[in-house]
Each structure stands twice: as C-alpha cells, then as structure tokens.
Amino acid sequence: MAVQESFDYVIVGAGSAGCVLANRLSEDPAARVLLLEAGGEDTDDAIRIPAAFATLFKTKWDWNYETVEQKHTGKKEYWPRGKMLGGCSSMNAMIYIRGNRADYDGWRDSHGAAGWGFDDVLPYFIRAEGNQRFGGELHGTDGPLHVEDRRYTHELSSAWVDSAVLWGLKRNEDFNGETQEGAGVYQVTCRKGRRWSAADAYLRPVMERPNLTVRTNAQATRIVLEGTRAVGVSYLDNGVEVTVRADAEVLLSGGAINSPQLLMLSGIGPAEHLKELGIDVAVGLAGVGDNLHDHPAAGIVWSTKGTTDIADFATPAGLVRWQLTKRGPLTSNIGEAGGFYSTLDGLAGPNMQIHVAPTLFYDNGFREPTVSGFTSAATLVDVASRGRLRLKSSNPLWKPEIDPAYYSESADFDAMMSGLRSLIEIGKSGALTKFLDKPFLPATHDLDDEALAEQIRSHTQTLYHPVGTCAMGTGEHAVVDPTLKVRGVDGLRVVDASVMPVVPRGNTNAPAIMVAEKASDLIRGR
Numbered sequence: 001m002a003v004q005e006s007f008d009y010v011i012v013g014a015g016s017a018g019c020v021l022a023n024r025l026s027e028d029p030a031a032r033v034l035l036l037e038a039g040g041e042d043t044d045d046a047i048r049i050p051a052a053f054a055t056l057f058k059t060k061w062d063w064n065y066e067t068v069e070q071k072h073t074g075k076k077e078y079w080p081r082g083k084m085l086g087g088c089s090s091m092n093a094m095i096y097i098r099g100n101r102a103d104y105d106g107w108r109d110s111h112g113a114a115g116w117g118f119d120d121v122l123p124y125f126i127r128a129e130g131n132q133r134f135g136g137e138l139h140g141t142d143g144p145l146h147v148e149d150r151r152y153t154h155e156l157s158s159a160w161v162d163s164a165v166l167w168g169l170k171r172n173e174d175f176n177g178e179t180q181e182g183a184g185v186y187q188v189t190c191r192k193g194r195r196w197s198a199a200d201a202y203l204r205p206v207m208e209r210p211n212l213t214v215r216t217n218a219q220a221t222r223i224v225l226e227g228t229r230a231v232g233v234s235y236l237d238n239g240v241e242v243t244v245r246a247d248a249e250v251l252l253s254g255g256a257i258n259s260p261q262l263l264m265l266s267g268i269g270p271a272e273h274l275k276e277l278g279i280d281v282a283v284g285l286a287g288v289g290d291n292l293h294d295h296p297a298a299g300i301v302w303s304t305k306g307t308t309d310i311a312d313f314a315t316p317a318g319l320v321r322w323q324l325t326k327r328g329p330l331t332s333n334i335g336e337a338g339g340f341y342s343t344l345d346g347l348a349g350p351n352m353q354i355h356v357a358p359t360l361f362y363d364n365g366f367r368e369p370t371v372s373g374f375t376s377a378a379t380l381v382d383v384a385s386r387g388r389l390r391l392k393s394s395n396p397l398w399k400p401e402i403d404p405a406y407y408s409e410s411a412d413f414d415a416m417m418s419g420l421r422s423l424i425e426i427g428k429s430g431a432l433t434k435f436l437d438k439p440f441l442p443a444t445h446d447l448d449d450e451a452l453a454e455q456i457r458s459h460t461q462t463l464y465h466p467v468g469t470c471a472m473g474t475g476e477h478a479v480v481d482p483t484l485k486v487r488g489v490d491g492l493r494v495v496d497a498s499v500m501p502v503v504p505r506g507n508t509n510a511p512a513i514m515v516a517e518k519a520s521d522l523i524r525g526r
Helices: 016-025 052-058 102-112 118-128 155-167 198-207 257-266 271-276 316-325 410-426 431-433 449-459 509-522
Strands: 005-013 033-036 129-131 146-150 182-185 212-215 216-224 231-238 241-253 290-292 296-302 337-341 354-356 373-380 388-390 401-403 437-441 491-496
Touching: 005 231, 016 033, 016 198, 016 509, 052 491, 102 118, 118 146, 118 509, 146 198, 155 182, 155 354, 155 373, 155 410, 182 271, 212 271, 212 290, 216 241, 216 257, 216 271, 241 257, 241 509, 257 316, 296 410, 354 410, 373 449, 410 449, 431 437
Parallel strands: 005 033, 005 241, 033 212, 129 146, 241 491
Antiparallel strands: 182 337, 216 231, 231 241, 290 388, 296 373, 296 437, 337 354, 354 373, 388 401
C-alpha cells in the first residue's frame, strides 16, 4: 500500500487568495505547502493582454457558471470564474479598488469580525501593493501586486470624467486615497502594460522553493475528516481520486462558489440539505452557502461619432504593437474610468459605482459590436439582497445551484433606477456630448419609469464580485470566526472572498488579496 503524502498546509484553489497563502506560508522553509488548482497553468496569451479579458469567458479558463432564473429579472445570469493559476485575477478587468472604510468597520461592528476594521486591514493592503504613482501613509510602493496608471486611456473615458464632474461629481485622482467618492480613471493591476495577476505577483516568483508544491488540473472532491478535525484533502488526478494529508491545516481558497460547495460535499453545512442529497452530516453549519450576494450592473449604451471604438484596435497590427512595446490600445482594461457616489442622503458610503467603456460592452461582452459605441454602467455596491448557494448533487463534478436573488430587496432596484437616470444625464452634459451620436441601448433615452425598469431587468448582469457564502463573524449564521477558522471543525480555515460578510464597495480582487495577506499572519501566529 502506497504511503500517503503529507504536507503541513494543503491549500485548495490557486486564485487571488490561494497564491498569496502559498507565497507567505512557504516563506518558512520548515513549512511543507501544497497548492491544488482545478484548472491549468495560466498560459493563454489573452491572459496577459489587458484588453482581451472577455475573450477568456466560456473557454477552458472559465468555470462557466450560471445562476438560477432570477425572480426579479426573469432570466438566468452567466457568472464567469477563473479556472487557472491566478483564478479570477487572471481574467478580471484589473481595476484596483480597496473599498470604503465603512465596509471594514461594518464587518467589525455589525458582524463581530474583530480585527477586521479598516485600520486593522489597511497595513495588509499596503503590504500587498506596489503602486507606481501613489505613496504616503495610504499606499504601498514595493509590494508584489503591481498597480499602475493604465498606459492607454481612450478619449471617450476622459470625456466622461469631464462630463461627470460638470454633472456634479468631484474629480478624484485616487479612489483608494482619502475619499472614495468622485469621478476619475481607474488604476489597474498591470505591470508595464500587461496583466499582473496574483499568480504573477505571488506564485511565480517562489515556484522553485523546495518546500512548495503546486499541482494543476487537480480538482478537490472532499475534505478528509477524522471526527471533527480536517486532516487532508482528496482530489482528482487524471480522473483518479488521490488523498493527501495536512498535518497542520487545510485552507480553502476556492472562492464564493467552490469553497462552500466543497464544505457541503464534505458534510459541513446545512444538515437538512445535506441529508436530502445522501451526504453524511459531519458538522451541521447552517450558514454555509447562505448570504450570497454580488454587485449587479446594468448599462446605458450610445453609438458614437468623431472618435474610435476600442474594438477597432483588435487587429494583427494592434497585437504586434502590444507584443513589441506593451503600449497602445490593447493595454486598455476596457472599463477605463468611472466613479462612486450616493443615490440617497445619509448613507455610510457610496452605494453606486460607475464603469465606463469606449465600446459596446453589455451582456458580458458577448454581443459583437455593430457600430462604434460607448457604454456607461451603473453598479450597485451597497447591496441589500441576499441569496444562497446549494448543491445539486453529491457528485463533486456537478455545478452547484447559484441564486444571488438580485433585487429581492426593492431598495436595490430603486437605487439602480436612480443610477441609470444619472448615466443618461451625464451623457447629455459636457465634453462627452460631442462624441455621442444617438442612443443605442435602449433605442431612446427618453424613458418613463417602466421602460427604465425594463432596461434594468433585461440587461442586469454580474459585475463578477460574488461574496459571503462562508461569512466571517460571531453570529449563529457565521461560518468562520474572525481568525477564519471554520466553526466546529479543527484544522480548517476558509481564506477567500466567501468570508466577507458584506461585499466591499468596489471591485473585490484587492480585498481578496488583503484577506489572504492577513490570514497568512493569523495562520503563522504573527
């Protein structure tokens, strides 16, 4: 009988958080670390080219999830998730946003997540960040995650910022600075014009460490338990289930879908649901899979005149220019500019984020551009609606049932209505007007409330930020405690966006990396 392999730490998932853990835990030469990734190595050229991120959707690099039909939109929603080294950081739009002070103070004060207030987590954002422009007390300049000003910004994006300022937003040069609100261009997680994923930042520089083992195409099937202690992980190796032992801890970093799925497959979760599927209940934990929420987005689209469309540069010549110089339009992240503001008075922070793109980008970019266009999307970042994730089968290869329950709280829909009204108004003011030809989607922007509501229902999509399904806290529905240990299970933590009890106001990649930076210190007792 073969001797079972053993490591100190087995990390499941080589995405944004898992890459950080692999780096930080293997800094200790005495710690034996195994990193398992269900996808392959991040080898596709399109991963490196910032403007090409949407070409990765529904390919082998994507888990290609879909929600159940949403009651308040009448349609299913496609959810891409990265399935490769770097995870979603290898296929996202690279926008570097930390969120708002109120987000993390809210985790602490409303959810019992002691040690996760803004002043507690800021040092970990700083430790991760290598910002090429900003420094001072709020930014890191020598961290592994490169953050830079994009090397190309389309004139439409700059014109939108000018128009948004004329409309009433203040100009903001740094959304991660003293204040989040205002309009400006986004910084990106790129290095000299190419994507800089968590795999680039944290994993690739340490792959040769003798105490770090990385295995791709290794989909975890269950956590191995002895009583209520996690002692290992089983995974598929060319279709054959293999088990490895974890002498210290098992660390789940599969994200808001895969981490709760693996917990439930392992008998950790809502007892009645597991019994229905014939899964033996090891630890009844009602909150696993609950609290699922995401940033919904919906857009307004114009055709343009007197300018270009970023899609015009997706040519052999444009590719050669990027390959030789890492400059030009292909260094665009598409969602180049935007801003934050509140649709209501008295909120703790902004509830609306805008993303604008110098092209037609709706329905996740699957619509072939038929005219030169400009897209402005409202994204709800203070979300009241909550859904859940459940298993469809005890077979680990089955995709789970995903229900974010978009707009189940009417306040969310009301905020989106206000957000789209604002986008239309901004499009009628200032520098942008000389470039906008006419409404494209919808075909008129003179909309009554029902027509605007139909636009939202028809064109809501994910902004790719699901969180919350293994929520951190001290309440009865918390899945992990403030040290990210799974309640009722020894030797097991969850370290990824699923532990966020509330989604931050903004893009979630930087917060996921922060969670793992802080977790690495918690695990090592620092």
